[in-house]
Amino acid sequence: MARFTRTRLAALIALGGTLTLAGCSVASPITTAHPYAPSDGIRVAVTDEVSVENLMILTEGEGQPGHLLGAVVNRSPEDVEISFSFEGGGASVPVRVDAGDHVNFTDAGITTQSVDAAPGSTISTTVSDPTVGDFKVEVPVLDGTIPPYDEFLDQA
Structure with a gap:
């Protein structure tokens, strides 16, 4: 027992x-x-179906040209155009994405004429969608000291 x-x-x-x-x-x-940015860039949820993934800028130095890394992902049934405006002026950078598709900034060769922030800092950026408005975000600015970012700077 x-x-x-x-x-x-x-x-x-x-x-x-x-x-x-x-x-x-x-x-x-x-x-x-939950969605998050697992790399050095940031994530911007524009809508439930449209997001900017791993957004960062690579440059050799302040005032130098910049190379955007990241992608815009469009899971919606409509085409979208997302624009990026960087602190310090300059032209807005538009990115058109077809419905259900994505645009990888590296493949598209998206660059800026000048980056008004030093590597290691952030730059105030406005991400715009004409249907939902503007999002102010701080985008990391990096240089080519971390592999494989040096390869991307060679393309800028």
Whole structure:
């Protein structure tokens, strides 16, 4: 009889431990299930279906030309045009993306004439969509010291 009680007690303790550990995931949601920027750039959710992913600017120095890295992803059934305006003026950079498609800035060769921020800092940028408005964001400015960014600067 004592053996049966010990077995039952061990089973109850194991069940209690399992329930306690399972409760930890209730209080701590899985953060990787939410969209985030896993690299050096930033993410801008323009709408639920349109986003700018891993946006950053590469330059050899302040006042030098810049090379945009990242992509605009359009999961909507409509074509979109997203524009980027950088602090310090200069022309707005438009990016047209067909419905259900994406544009990789590297493949498209999107550049700016001049970057008014030093590598290692950020530059105030306005991301615009004519249907939803403007988003002011701080975009990281990097140089070619981190591989493979040096390869992209050679293309700028």
